[in-house]
Amino acid sequence: MFLKTFRKGIHLPGHKGLTSSLPIEILPSPQQVVLPLSQHIGAPAEPLVSVGDQVLLGQKIAEAQGMVSAPLHASVAGKIIAIEPRPHVCGKMVTAIVIENNRTDEWAPEIFPRHLDPERAESDEVREIMKEAGLVGMGGAAFPTHVKYNLSPDQPIDYVILNGAECEPFLTCDHRLMVEKPDRIVFGLRVMLRAAGASKGYIVIEENKPDAIAALNRAVQGYPIEVVPVKAKYPQGEERMIIYAATRRVVPVGALPAAVGVIVNNVATAFALAEFIQSGRPLISRIITVTGNGINQPKNLEVRIGTLLEDVLNYCGGFKGNPGRIILGGPLTGSAQYRLDLPIMKGTSGILVQTEAETPKTAPSVCIRCGKCVDACPFNLLPNFLGLYCEHDQIDKAEAYGVLDCRECGSCAYVCPARRPLTQMFKNTKNKIIAAKRKTS
Ligand code: SF4
Ligand code: SF4
Structure with a gap:
């Protein structure tokens, strides 16, 4: 069979065998959850509760603020014991709501199914549902989903594409979700099609997940949705690659997918939307992969949002020897972390624990x-030139060489024999350029 793919990119060892066949387990709810108000792109949510309040499971505890933001819901029932700065994956202290679990798991009264017909729903109604559910892009981008569907009338959408590629090595949370919950994912996509006014949906999956492809092919029967198997190659899961694989449309540099009539969401986001509509559950938990040679029992886990890394790692049997590096997300786009009191957030797809032996010892040259x-x-x-310009703070040259078009996929840094931190340099330079543009606008 001819499989769709793209030029360049890299072939990586998948390391998915550690967890790809392990069913999703439910992590028991922790004694405390730490819920940062900022766990999405955009303005932090505004607390609706005070210290000392009792909250129920699924209760809205912080409201979206401004145009780009998402609300936050209690992921355990219990007492608010703090609203204060706590360690955040961005490396800074960020205000978070801390809940002491009373172990009742008593649902808030507003948690009930929405009985929404995907083929008849109004797009405004769906956008409101996406917002009320607290949905954000769960592939890692964490962009509020209802904002993505706030479409301009002069940019009609033809297709909604679900990203099930999961091209990062080690991660298998989307894979397991597709195998175990295909009907819910397809339900979520049908609602998304309606919200976007799109005529067709695609679910793009790498060829190395035949069981997920088979499960979704069964689930899409009778709907205007096609499952598209693609070659296993990095970064096949990047938005532009997904769009090209499914539609052969090319997103112009600097433009959004809507410019070519497409919206892309992660399969986990579609699942979370279906969960809210069919069960009334807002985004209070997500599936993550805990993996790597440095953890005793790799697993795919359903974890309450706000659970601390140490609680997750303890459930997985703790470290195997001394850990070399702990990465939140995959090894190419994830971020190395140096403390275990960080919470799982809406955009956290996994925890990768590398051993000391796997951790690079040589300094970049x-x-x-x-x-x-x-x-x-x-x-x-041209990452080689971009790296030199960024290193020497020649920001104008870096911009002229297209640093703003860098998608931070990490492919260049992965292959660099000199171990140059290219992606990090590009990220920093992009931030400087964007900050300077904001100042002058
Ligand atoms: S991180 Fe940027 S420069 Fe490097 S390969 Fe990816 S897109 Fe290209
Ligand atoms: S050493 Fe690294 S940055 Fe330089 S050309 Fe080779 S891969 Fe690119």
Whole structure:
């Protein structure tokens, strides 16, 4: 069979065998949850509760603020014991609501099914549901979903695509969700199609997940939805690659997918939407993969949002020896973390624990001009030059060489024999350029 793919990119060992066949387990709710008000792109949510209040499971405890934001819900029933700055995955202290679990799991009265017909729903109604559910992009981007569907009338949407590629090594949470909950994912996509006014849906899945492809092919029967198997290659799960694989449409540099009539969501986001409509459950938990050679019992887990890493890792049998590095997310786009009192957030897809032996010991060196990064960049950038410009703070040159078009996929840094922290340099430079543009606008 001819499989769709894209030019360049990199072939990586998947390391998915550690967890790909393990059914999702439910992590018992922890004694405390820490819920940062900022766990999505945009303005932090505004607390609706005070210290000392009792809250019920699923109760809205913080409201979305401004145009781009998402509300927050209690992921355990119990008492609010603090609203204060707590460690956040961004490396700073960020205000969070802390709930002491009373172990009743008593649902809030507003938790009830919505009885919404996907083929008849109004798009305004669906957008409101997306917002009320606290949905954000669960592939890691954490962009509020209802904002993505706030479409301009002059940009009609033809297709909604679900990203089930899961191309990052080690992660298998989306894979297991597709195998175990295909009907809910398809229900969520049908609602999304209606919200976007789109005529067709696609679910793009890498070929190395035949059981997920089979499960979804069964679930889409009778609906205008096609499952698209694609080659297992990194970064196949990047938004532009997904769009090209499904539709052969090319998103212009600097434009959003809506510019070519497409919206892309993660399969987990579609599932979370279906959960809210069919069960009334807002986004209070998510599936993550806990994996790597440095953890005793790798698992796919359903985890309450706000559970601390240490609680998750303890449930997985703790570290195997001394951990070398703990990464939130996958090894290419995830972020290394140095403390265990960080919470699982809406956009957290996994915890990867590398052993000391797997952790690089050599320091980055100067560019040896091998050109491997150029061959790897799927967006035809020149990471070698960009790296030099960013390193020497030559921001104008970096911008002229397209640093803003970098999708931070990490392919260049992965292949670089000099171990240059290219992605990090590009990220920092992009932030500087964007901040400067904001100041002058
Ligand atoms: S991180 Fe940026 S420059 Fe590097 S390969 Fe990805 S898109 Fe290209
Ligand atoms: S891969 Fe690394 S060493 Fe080779 S050209 Fe690119 S930046 Fe330089």
